[in-house]
Amino acid sequence: MAKQINTHDTGTTSHILIDRLTQALSFYRGQLRASPRAIAYLKSRGLRGDIAARYGLGYAPAGFQALRDAFPDYNDRALEKTGLVAVSDGGRRYDRFRDRIMFPILDDAGSVIGFGGRVLEGDEPKYINSPETELFHKGSVLFGLSQATQAIASTSTVYVVEGFLDVISLAQHGLQNAVATLGTATSGQHVKRLLGLAQRVIFCFDGDDAGRRAAARALDVCLPQVTDAADVGFLFLPRDHDPDSYVRAKGGDAFCNLALKASTLEGFLLSSAMQGCQLKYAEGRARLVAMAAPRLQQINAPAMLCRILAAIAAPSELSVVELIDFCRLQKNLH
The missing domain is CATH 3.90.980.10 (DNA primase, catalytic core, N-terminal domain)
Known part of the structure; x- marks a missing residue:
């Protein structure tokens, strides 16, 4: 018994x-x-x-x-x-x-x-x-990490996907350095752990609207964690594809080539902030600043922050100093 x-x-x-x-x-x-x-x-x-x-x-x-x-x-x-x-x-x-x-x-x-x-x-x-247990905590566990550890170490790269079959299909096609979150959004614990294992972390998302929303959540979680030495990318697959279907249709080399074109963290932040902003109008420029400010406040990597401030200041027609003052004011107001 x-x-x-x-x-x-x-x-x-x-x-x-x-x-x-x-x-x-x-x-x-x-x-x-x-x-x-x-x-x-x-x-x-x-x-x-x-x-x-x-x-x-x-x-x-x-x-x-x-x-x-x-x-x-x-x-x-x-x-x-x-x-x-x-x-x-x-x-x-x-x-x-x-x-x-x-x-x-x-x-x-x-x-x-x-x-x-x-x-x-x-x-x-x-x-x-499985439900949360004494052993199992979804916010800190990554599926496939045990099998991927050696490949992550040898490539200094890890692909972060959303499904079990995504991990397994990538491994079958020669990409054994993939892990998956477990039905939850990417957490700060996930990001901290991944950045401790690999120099380059590439988040891979489906090419639909849900994938874009998941990427935005991952971006927000990454911002407080990344350093200037970190290399974080965001890979969006063609619509109607997930990593499993894409690698089965196109092969591992095609996936790797696509990953080389992944958006940088800075590039994705800027494109997200500018989405829907009509920059030729004052209101559109104000919207850009308002959209970007909460994320700017989360960045702890000084060189990255300087670059992003400069990139947002130019189209917003503010100086970097004015943009910094706005972020500080908004933070104090909240």
């Missing part, structure tokens, strides 16, 4: 939770090998068996309590604390992940700390992730 959690011993608790998650991973991988339907789905996405094995992909069966086959004590509270099992309002226990391709999420030591699950078909949420 599985051991119960000792909630007074955090180290022991973590060990038990990782043990349960590792058991679940083994179960899900076995279920994938036994499911022609799940295998067919992965093949339809162009994934090879070796790359599926590298990332530990599995399959969660459709049954509400399929994990009983992996855990004789299905009532073990550790299964709740890992997020593998949920409890209904009526007290009924059930598997959180059902009829989904399973993506194990690893910590720096390579231990399983959570899962992401993608539905094979139907109108359910396309992806669900």
Whole structure:
């Protein structure tokens, strides 16, 4: 029978939770090998068996309590604390992940700390992730980092994408230095960690309006974190493409060539600030300053700040000193 959690011993608790998650991973991988339907789905996405094995992909069966086959004590509270099992309002226990391709999420030591699950078909949420647990914190974890560490070190570059399959498809096409956020916007913890690992960080977004909004959020998170030594880029794919579809259609070399044309952080900030501003009118120039000021206030890299101030001052018809005074005044007013 599985051991119960000792909630007074955090180290022991973590060990038990990782043990349960590792058991679940083994179960899900076995279920994938036994499911022609799940295998067919992965093949339809162009994934090879070796790359599926590298990332530990599995399959969660459709049954509400399929994990009983992996855990004789299905009532073990550790299964709740890992997020593998949920409890209904009526007290009924059930598997959180059902009829989904399973993506194990690893910590720096390579231990399983959570899962992401993608539905094979139907109108359910396309992806669900493990809930926040003692081990798993979405705002600090990056999918694929354990597998990408060596490639990041050798290239000094990391690609940041939004989906599990984006990471895996890029790796299959020779780009093993990609990681993904986990269904959340990029966080300050993500950026700080990435800048500590790589000299060049390239955020890659879908080429639609949602991708632009996600990029704007990533920009805002980056500004307080970047230094003058950092090289941060923003790559926008053609519309109707994500990294997975693009690399499958065009290949890894085409993706790399496109990444060479990524907007710089400064360039993206300026283009975002100028969007919709009619600079031939005083109102348009005022709008440019008002749009740029909150972001200027967040920049801690002095050389970058000087360049951006000069770039905004010219079209706004203000001097750099006047622009600095406006930013200070606006900050004080708020």
